[in-house]
Amino acid sequence: MSTRSACLIFNPCSGKGNPEAELKQIFSLLEPEIKLDIRYTKPDLEPSQLAHEAVARGVDLVIASGGDGTVSAVAEALITTEIPLGVIPRGTANAFAVALGIPTNIPDACQTILHGLIRAIDGATCNGKPCILLTGVGWEAETVEQADREAKNWFGAMAYLVAGIEKLWDMQSFQVELEMDGEISTLRAIAVTIANAAPPTSVLAQGPGGVIPDDGLLDVTILSTQTEMSTLGAVSSLMTGALRGVASQHNDVLYLRTNRIKVTTNPPQKVTVDGEIRGTTPIEMECVPLSLNVMVPEI
Numbered sequence: 001m002s003t004r005s006a007c008l009i010f011n012p013c014s015g016k017g018n019p020e021a022e023l024k025q026i027f028s029l030l031e032p033e034i035k036l037d038i039r040y041t042k043p044d045l046e047p048s049q050l051a052h053e054a055v056a057r058g059v060d061l062v063i064a065s066g067g068d069g070t071v072s073a074v075a076e077a078l079i080t081t082e083i084p085l086g087v088i089p090r091g092t093a094n095a096f097a098v099a100l101g102i103p104t105n106i107p108d109a110c111q112t113i114l115h116g117l118i119r120a121i122d123g124a125t126c127n128g129k130p131c132i133l134l135t136g137v138g139w140e141a142e143t144v145e146q147a148d149r150e151a152k153n154w155f156g157a158m159a160y161l162v163a164g165i166e167k168l169w170d171m172q173s174f175q176v177e178l179e180m181d182g183e184i185s186t187l188r189a190i191a192v193t194i195a196n197a198a199p200p201t202s203v204l205a206q207g208p209g210g211v212i213p214d215d216g217l218l219d220v221t222i223l224s225t226q227t228e229m230s231t232l233g234a235v236s237s238l239m240t241g242a243l244r245g246v247a248s249q250h251n252d253v254l255y256l257r258t259n260r261i262k263v264t265t266n267p268p269q270k271v272t273v274d275g276e277i278r279g280t281t282p283i284e285m286e287c288v289p290l291s292l293n294v295m296v297p298e299i
């Protein structure tokens with residue numbers, strides 16, 4: 001007997017699997033218990049619009065199935081509503097799912113939607129637009145741009161590592177002005193990453209020992225630079241720190257926690273928000289505490 005109603009927003013182009021078979025599998029796992037209204041994303045239709053329409057129709061749950069781009073856009077429509085977000089990850093990195101412990105295989109992700117718990121997490125805005133994962137300025141944004149569809153098809157999640165190493169050699173340091181609580185600090189950096197939620201694999205976003213998605217704060221990680229050699233040392237320290245789940249102690253890695261920050265750079269730098277390129281600096285980012293309900297596995 002179907003008791004809950006859900007809109008499933010399905011990106012047929014995410015990842016490298018067979019979308020028809022995947023959708024069939026999702027349907028067979030969920031439909032016995034959830035009445036599903038399936039909507040396909042289209043290149044010229046923002047998934048957030050489909051999610052807004054679902055909210056207006058009054059569904060109990062909205063499920064995003066795709067990569068982080070799809071999940072982030074669907075979440076945009078659910079922030080500040082009580083309607084929970086279900087996630088069936090089918091992308092390359094699936095950073096949002098990994099950050100929240102949501103399984104990245106279809107059967108277990110569906111189990112989480114059927115029998116999981118609702119967890120309230122923070123959302124954020126970057127220049128007034130929603131951000132649920134992280135905003136990257138400089139190296140992170142250059143890496144995301146370099147890791148295009150073709151690279152992701154070839155290398156999977158390793159595409160980001162390959163692109164990051166490739167881009168590191170070209171990175172010029174830039175001047176950064178950080179404004180928090182009316183105070184301004186100035187320094188030179190190659191990367192400024194502001195995270196609301198991030199998995200350990202987002203090495204530039206680890207903050208002082210992992211990103212906490214429901215603390216009402218953003219984790220800012222700055223890779224400041226002195227010389228090319230010290231940059232390499234800082235990057236390898238960040239990577240080993242991320243693997244071991246501890247903060248890097250390198251002198252060129254700085255951490256801050258804040259609920260609101262403005263970042264201005266000279267020259268302007270590319271910005272990535274939740275894995276999509278979104279213009280250039282300056283940016284203003286703000287945490288919106290406990291504004292998004294997400295289905296997560298039972299502990």
Ligand SMILES: Nc1ncnc2c1ncn2[C@@H]1O[C@H](COP(=O)(O)OP(=O)(O)OP(=O)(O)O)[C@@H](O)[C@H]1O
Binds near residue numbers: 012
């Ligand atoms: N029907 C469609 N046909 C072509 N492109 C689509 C369609 N629906 C969505 N898209 C595009 O898919 C992109 C979002 O993809 P998403 O992030 O969900 O998956 P992905 O790219 O496989 O994931 P990842 O970023 O992890 O590799 C957007 O650029 C959007 O325009």
